[in-house]
Amino acid sequence: MQGTPYDPDNIFAKILRGEIPSHAVYEDEHTLAFMDVMPQSEGHTLVIPKTPSRNIFDADPTTFMWLMPTVQKIAKASKKAFHANGVRVVQFNEAGSGQTVFHLHFHVIPTYDGVELKLHARQQEDGGHLAHNAEMIREALKFIS
Known part of the structure; x- marks a missing residue:
């Protein structure tokens, strides 16, 4: 519910602290982007702020x-x-909307004509496959301004 305090032990906070591994694709002083371990499509990536925020309601x-x-x-x-x-960009706020990790994050989901998205948070992807997809995005970033 709105007003609930930020939990510094959520999985994304642990990823930011390096306590849980992730397949990072981009990082700067304020943000981190990494592969979603339960992707809805090839290349499904999460983008999070390094600043603790539960969601859009409490974010500065x-x-x-x-x-x-x-x-x-x-x-x-x-x-x-x-x-x-x-590309579909999705952001959930509170459990009633489907938010399952209470650290502000955006889903960046590539979409393909005639291909339906997988259901959210249903099946974990192989780590090797995620590593490969992360490398593909890092390579493409070299050509993005």
Whole structure:
């Protein structure tokens, strides 16, 4: 519910502290982008701020000043890397909307004509496959301004 305090032991906070491994694709002073371990499509990436925020309700508005350019950069790189027809950007707020990790994050999901997305958070992807997809996005980022 709105007003619930941020939990510093959520999985994304642990990823930021290096306590849990991830397949990072991009990092700067304010943001981190990494592969979703339960992707809805090839190249499904998560973008998070390094600033603790549960979701859009408690985030400092300046957080978005740093976060949205990274979301855009990852969307462009994912579309290029996976030859996607489009990219869906999704952001959930509170359990009633489907939020399962209470650290502000954006899903960047490449989409393909005639291919339905997998259900959210249903099946974990092989780590080797995620590592390969992360490398594809990192390569595409070299050509994104």
